[in-house]
Amino acid sequence: MVSYVVLAAAALFESLALAVSIREFNKNYPRKAEVSLWQAIRESKDPSAFIVIVEDAAALVGLAIAFGGIVLTQMFDNALYDGVASILIGLLLIVVATLLVIETKSLLMGESASIAVRDSIKTLVKADQAVSDMGPPITLHLGPRDIMLAMNIEFCDHLSADEIETAVCRIEQSIRATHQDVKRIFIEAASLDGVD
Template sequence: MASDSSKKTIFAAMGANLAIAITKFIAAAITGSSAMISEGIHSVVDTGDQLLLLLGIHMSQKPADDRHPFGYGQELYFWTLIVAILIFAIGGGMSIYEGITHLINPSPLENPKWNYIVLVMAILFEGFSWTIALKEFLPTKGEQNFWQAIKNSKDPTVFTVLFEDSAAIAGLLVAFLGILLGHLLNNVYFDGIASIIIGIILAVVAVLLARESKGLLVGESADPQTIANIRSLCKTQSGVKEVIRLLTMQLAPQEVLLNLEIQFTKNLTGEEIASTVENLEAKIRHKHPEIKLIFIEAKSLAATRKSVENDEKK
């Protein structure tokens, strides 16, 4: 399940984007700026994206049933993928189209000061939203570098908002520069070029988001540190001789499925094996409460020897 802090990040971004979108379209109507129209489209898409993320969080919290025995946690990953597609198709595509249209049929800017006012306000609002997303993301980063932390993150809501806000700030700076150069040099083409660059920025961000969402949606494992910790806990558990196979799958940001194939030590009774399994499960759940489902398969010494002998004969 996504945390309350994730929802806070989304609501902050949604409020900022909605307010910015309105002011951008007003400025675009007054000045006729292509870059400003692109920025307005960008903010509308971002607002819709945050609504889809909230929908994903809501859908992922449905309880497990007969058709979905492991729950609906991956609904969140699906809707994050849809968000990436919308950013690419609507945000990036329409911005590039608007820029090309402006280059083919250029029109002079009117009252560009309104664009400057709106862009500065938008940068401040987006900066506020970006700061909140960054504060939520940094505690999960640990000693990893920024890109590793994003790749290993299992909560797409936070890094999606962080990506969107980063793209928004970059787009605003490009729009500001395009309008400024067009105004100073009296060149109507800079505005259209800025719109195309904004579209390219959005398309790149969308591809990165889609890549991360796809990995989670098709069944990504838990992060490497969690896997290493589980293996270490198994090795220190009395009665466990060897961890033959350890499989994990991320079902939701705070839900992991764990499958263990373990070789127990010799001469354990059935009761001792049951006690060992129970103690091991308790240790794992205490250390990693996000692991909701644990399946442990016992491997006997005789079966292991037979498997090794068969492999040697091949």
């Protein structure tokens, strides 16, 4: 009986912690209705925001496994079920740890911005009348809300150095206005008349 009370209390506290962590995640990272929580977690660049959710969810699953192990042990008067439940909880911890390593490894090693952000940047740059072509934007997350951007832009051959400088400033302002997470922008400018 004591085991059930302890598991019920733990489940109550973990449920409350999970609800609070999901509410905070949704407040700090609002998402569209069609985007699931799991997809939002996978797209998040802030490990501190989603690790708590994953840990709380894993704790609830572990408590359910422990509950099942205790029930089966008492029903069949066989401690084997309790041992199997303990092994399953250990496997659960391994799976959760592996998922967290996969999700955070790319951030530690340098993850690029999403395809949607890169495509949006490319569209903004190509929309400028001074731009004739550009290479693919190179992005790198330096933090949850800190993206570095490097681009090679080819400007129209009739532009002067001052006009190119003005165009670069205009492009940077356009990108920063649309993507506030882009904090550092590096542009390599090339003129078409220098290209064979």
